[in-house]
Amino acid sequence: MVITGEDSGSGTALLLAAAPVGKGRLVDAASVLPALAAVPPSVLTGTSAPTVVELADPVDAQTVLTRIRTAAATPGPLALYLAGQLHLDHKQHRLHLALARTTPATLRYTALPWHWLAGELQKRRPGTTTAVVDLVADTDAWQQLHHDGLTLGHGIRLYGRLAPPPPRRSTITPAYLKACTDVWRSGTRPPLAQLHEHAATQAGPGDALLLAADDTPTTVATPQQQAPIPPRPTAHPAAPDAGGDPHPAILAAARAGRHREAAAIAATWESEALRTYGPGSQQAIHWLEVRADLARLAGDTPRSCELWMEAATARLDRQQQTTNNPDVEAAVDRAHHQWEHLPDPDRARALAPALITLRRRVPGRQRAALRLLQQRFEQLHTR
Known part of the structure; x- marks a missing residue:
């Protein structure tokens, strides 16, 4: 907007x-x-x-x-x-x-x-x-x-x-x-x-x-x-053993540099969301996005990019191919942002085709995003 x-x-x-x-x-x-x-x-x-x-x-x-x-x-x-x-x-x-x-x-x-x-x-x-x-x-x-x-x-x-x-x-x-x-x-x-x-x-x-x-x-x-964990869904999945809202514990672990611990907590809740609400549910997608941002905080840019692309695809499927949904656009934008910061050219080349496919479906609000992405992909092949 x-x-x-x-x-x-x-x-x-x-x-x-x-x-x-x-x-x-x-x-x-x-x-x-x-x-x-x-x-x-x-x-x-x-x-x-x-x-x-x-x-x-x-x-x-x-x-x-x-x-x-x-x-x-x-x-x-x-x-x-x-x-x-x-x-x-x-x-x-x-x-x-x-x-x-x-x-x-x-x-x-x-x-x-x-x-x-x-x-x-x-x-x-x-x-x-x-x-x-x-x-x-x-x-x-x-x-x-x-x-x-x-x-x-x-x-x-x-x-x-x-x-x-x-x-x-x-x-x-x-x-x-x-x-x-x-x-x-x-x-x-x-x-x-x-x-x-x-x-x-x-x-x-x-x-x-x-x-x-x-x-x-x-x-x-x-x-x-700062850890911009995505907004929480309206309904939370049933709590695993110890219960309550897991977001504070995840954020505390990430702030303290305990990235594996934070990712493990998020993965546990994602598994519970999958069992309770099923793949593609709002709750499952939420935890997928949490893991994507935790990967960014941990410095695992390739994994963050992959997870944001997975979240974008899941949101597209959930929204019946609605490409102008703000949540869909945000997921693609974040995947694109992570891709631009990939330190390994080989990994960037490997992830680019899937990201280009997403960008064609979700051009986003920045008109030149797809064109710039394709140009950089071509430049990577000339190195």
């Missing part, structure tokens, strides 16, 4: 940068707006007939809500680019996006409740909304988000960075969004998942990152620990 190609219809981009004026400011949110505004509007929306709405340090939550509601009601894709800071309401324990006049004492009356934003976006058709965020959380909000993650609801793609509070009396810059704009202004149009990885790296060490997700709460990790 966004930044990966151009649709023929209309689309809307909402640029929202907000932070309190004065000592309560944790992020210089509005500093990223000039760079975002310099990006071609068609890139921000992914459409040929774009509309861009910009809100810089707004002061009234109702005004912001009205703009969001209007943007959410427009036809075509909607892209939300959001820079700001999150605070926790101690009475209702709900997240709020701080606005220009927000103070700790007036949070509930001067900030935008996060669930207002999510509620308006939830009225849209699933798969038509993308949010790219660069946020910093205060201490209380950070503790909650670190435990529960962040979401905008089902069917909304969410990418970006969530940073912990900076040292006292200092502010941070929206480095994640700035990295995105630098790429777009250079003329490059990478798939969103690939751009996310680049921007996450450029955001700098010590920052916490939001893992790319479609509709589930994201997991927080430092750049060195």
Whole structure:
């Protein structure tokens, strides 16, 4: 949808940068707006007939809500680019996006409740909304988000960075969004998942990152620990012996460098999913994708490429050959990305025909992807 190609219809981009004026400011949110505004509007929306709405340090939550509601009601894709800071309401324990006049004492009356934003976006058709965020959380909000993650609801793609509070009396810059704009202004149009990885790296060490997700709460990790394990399916397979949610244990093992242990846990759950739900089920495909990303984290690029191709094929079969499904496109994009980083030319030549076949079925949003893949394959044969 966004930044990966151009649709023929209309689309809307909402640029929202907000932070309190004065000592309560944790992020210089509005500093990223000039760079975002310099990006071609068609890139921000992914459409040929774009509309861009910009809100810089707004002061009234109702005004912001009205703009969001209007943007959410427009036809075509909607892209939300959001820079700001999150605070926790101690009475209702709900997240709020701080606005220009927000103070700790007036949070509930001067900030935008996060669930207002999510509620308006939830009225849209699933798969038509993308949010790219660069946020910093205060201490209380950070503790909650670190435990529960962040979401905008089902069917909304969410990418970006969530940073912990900076040292006292200092502010941070929206480095994640700035990295995105630098790429777009250079003329490059990478798939969103690939751009996310680049921007996450450029955001700098010590920052916490939001893992790319479609509709589930994201997991927080430092750049060195980042492990974008695919979103969890709605229903989990029956738990093997010890039970519970295995994702934290898998992530912990991967972060600690215990890659064999992480892969073994995932393989166990995949086997259970196959027995319970059968090959080609959403649950089985989920665990296949988890293993694909664990292979990437372990530095086994060829295996990661193979598993992502297998996942893409399984999703194609499950979707009855629907090639424009975001999950299918994401799987092919990730396989392609891993293939481009294969260190062994012989292995790259061996995997290329299957990847080219997938690319012909799923061209993706980057129009030149298939052509570039074929060109590199031809170059490998000349070495």
